[in-house]
């Protein structure tokens with residue numbers, strides 16, 4: 001049932017000056033401002049008449065002045081009615097905002113054209129603009145005359161304005177007399193200039209981005225490096241189908257793309273206030289009606305931050321609002337209507353491409369969510385991340401930082417991240433985000449500055465907060481309610497931080513939640529921060545909308561630290577020559593490593609082939625090759641694992657092959673053992689044979705002794721001489737014997753004749769070997785001054801006369817001499 005109401009209070013509830021409220025009639029669906037009391041009732045109070053007149057004159061005077069001075073006119077228009085009002089508002093103080101707000105209200109009351117007409121007049125439509133200016137011109141001529149007559153009276157008039165206090169009245173008056181309604185910002189006012197330089201992008205929708213008061217603001221901005229105010233924007237979403245079906249009414253009206261009027265309709269059950277309508281009015285840097293395009297929102301709120309980020313400054317954009325108010329739509333958007341995140345990244349890469357000639361840009365990307373008070377990496381989900389504070393501020397330890405080279409790549413990452421994001425349908429929103437998502441883009445710019453390198457690092461944080469909600473709005477006692485409670489808790493922590501910052505408290509309770517910890521830089525750090533408050537038009541969500549607008553209004557007063565560029569000069573350590581050397585060295589090393597790699601690959605291939613051959617037929621050669629490289633099995637296995645992993649399949653039969661190799665090794669070990677046993681046996685046999693031969697020799701010697709005993713001659717017999725396979729030697733000995741009997745040969749010749757392999761140690765050998773070092777003629781101490789090859793001949797020379805002497809003696813003496821080291825032959829004492 002439509003509620004019929006009579007004129008009620010519409011104004012700021014906090015406004016202490018209740019006597020100066022503006023009344024309006026709201027028997028229509030949208031709150032319509034009541035006609036001026038002057039028009040409605042000519043017998044109205046004198047005070048009201050005076051006020052109305054004052055306002056009327058004020059308006060006329062401004063228009064006249066605007067016509068006289070087109071430049072200032074443009075400025076005023078830009079400031080007041082621009083589709084980009086944040087620019088004009090930057091220089092205004094809170095009081096000025098109130099003042100202009102009141103102007104608007106009065107204008108609506110006094111002038112026939114409604115707020116919608118005003119919008120049309122000053123819309124981007126050129127015909128509308130033309131109409132507006134023509135009308136202004138006509139009025140100007142008429143009002144100029146009145147102005148001249150009444151200017152004195154106007155100055156003498158008391159303070160005007162709906163909610164103006166004394167100070168404001170003075171300012172207003174100043175405005176009237178002075179610079180046609182536009183009062184300059186006070187000295188020391190901190191203003192953040194949206195336009196960050198000449199290269200600032202022009203909006204695609206034809207929004208003029210140049211500052212309204214150009215140089216003036218520039219100067220102030222430059223001089224006041226104390227900090228900057230958070231810019232707050234409001235976006236109204238269209239009425240949803242569900243809401244329409246539920247019979248909800250629009251309770252939000254946006255005027256001049258800046259003012260937000262909130263109307264509270266009395267409910268049917270509220271009998272006491274059945275016919276009453278209450279409303280509130282807010283002013284923001286810009287307010288977007290439901291018809292605003294995504295591109296326009298981006299151009300107004302974020303485009304300039306991109307430019308600043310590329311200059312090494314930090315920037316943050318966060319969407320705040322109740323569930324289903326359009327935060328995710330604003331931030332992410334849809335495929336057809338991409339949101340701020342997508343447009344910002346596209347813009348960033350487009351700008352980087354433009355500047356690529358003068359330096360190197362590196363873009364890193366990370367995407368995380370805060371869900372139920374845990375921080376999670378959206379690009380590589382896993383364990384919850386821990387927040388740590390370091391020099392750069394609060395960071396999530398272990399967060400993946402992807403290097404992005406193109407917009408497409410970032411889009412893919414963003415899509416991947418969004419798929420990992422927690423979204424659940426709630427009663428309010430079918431695709432409700434149950435977590436706060438933060439996309440962080442770090443742009444590093446390096447450029448050579450003489451010998452040094454200048455590095456600038458700018459960080460852009462794009463934050464899509466989860467929606468605040470009433471407990472009843474979501475499902476009760478379920479996971480959703482727990483999520484809701486956590487979301488509300490973190491948003492409450494956010495509002496506490498906003499309060500503390502606004503009140504200038506020393507302690508800001510950032511640690512109360514993960515969200516506020518992550519937003520610490522954006523709220524209180526050196527950062528250009530933008531807040532977009534999303535609201536629903538439905539009167540069913542009035543409470544949430546009011547709450548959102550309240551906090552957005554508070555946030556306007558937060559001042560962040562001076563945002564200076566994060567610039568670092570990196571000194572190049574080595575001169576160019578050293579660098580060239582370094583490069584050469586590195587190239588060499590690289591080449592060597594490549595060669596090594598090739599060699600290793602070849603080795604691996606060979607080993608693999610060998611192992612395969614061994615497994616197919618365990619021939620001794622293949623096995624021996626395996627045994628010769630016992631470690632070779634490991635690299636082969638490694639290689640297999642890698643290749644199988646890369647191929648995405650496992651090695652088919654690794655077990656049998658392993659078994660085959662082991663068996664072969666076992667067999668070989670057995671073979672070695674058998675060989676060892678055989679060798680032992682052969683050794684023993686050989687020893688036996690030697691024994692037998694020695695016995696034989698002894699027997700033969702004895703026989704010889706017997707046969708030669710009568711002649712008194714001893715035959716020299718050696719083992720070698722007894723060998724059956726050496727007849728030549730025997731002949732030689734015979735010949736020797738013959739020679740000894742006949743002609744004498746030289747001693748040297750005689751020395752060479754005995755069989756060399758069975759050389760016995762002689763006295764000379766032993767003495768020279770055991771003798772202590774002797775000093776030679778040069779005084780040098782040597783082990784022996786005689787060369788080893790000379791010794792035998794000398795021995796022979798000495799032994800020669802002895803030899804004949806010995807021959808003359810009996811075989812016993814010969815035997816004695818032949819014993820090594822003159823060891824006495826063991827003789828049986830009985831034989832003696």
Ligand SMILES: Nc1ncnc2c1ncn2[C@@H]1O[C@H](COP(=O)(O)OP(=O)(O)OP(=O)(O)O)[C@@H](O)[C@H]1O
Nearest residue numbers: 237238323324325326327328329429432433466467
């Ligand atoms: N400006 C807009 N134009 C058209 N549709 C919009 C607009 N804003 C929001 N919507 C639609 O409203 C619905 C809710 O929006 P959205 O999911 O962005 O809300 P939200 O604030 O992110 O909610 P939650 O906090 O629960 O995640 C969506 O279907 C979305 O398409």
